[in-house]
Amino acid sequence: MAAASLDDVGRHPGNxxxxxxxxxxxxxxxxxxxxxxxxxxxxxxGAKGYY
Known part of the structure; x- marks a missing residue:
């Protein structure tokens, strides 16, 4: 991830x-x-969260 840009697009056949x-x-x-x-x-x- 350090070498990639946040705008780099990934490709996956399942997506x-x-x-x-x-x-x-x-x-x-x-x-x-x-x-x-x-x-x-x-x-x-046992406590409920926000959702």
């Missing part, structure tokens, strides 16, 4: 749009990690 840039991928990764961490926390303490 219908086929044109996600590195910026979108990283933001999506952070969002999904946050959601999963919140789910684990809810399972541990």
């Amino acid at each position: 219908r749009s086929g044109n996600a840039n590195l910026r979108w991928m990283l933001i999506h990764l952070v969002e999904e990690t946050g959601r999963h961490a919140d789910i684990v926390r809810e399972l541990l303490d």
Whole structure:
């Protein structure tokens, strides 16, 4: 990632749009990690999060 630009576009046959840039991928990764961490926390303490 250090050598890539945030505007570089990735290609994958499984992706219908086929044109996600590195910026979108990283933001999506952070969002999904946050959601999963919140789910684990809810399972541990039983308290509901924002969603």
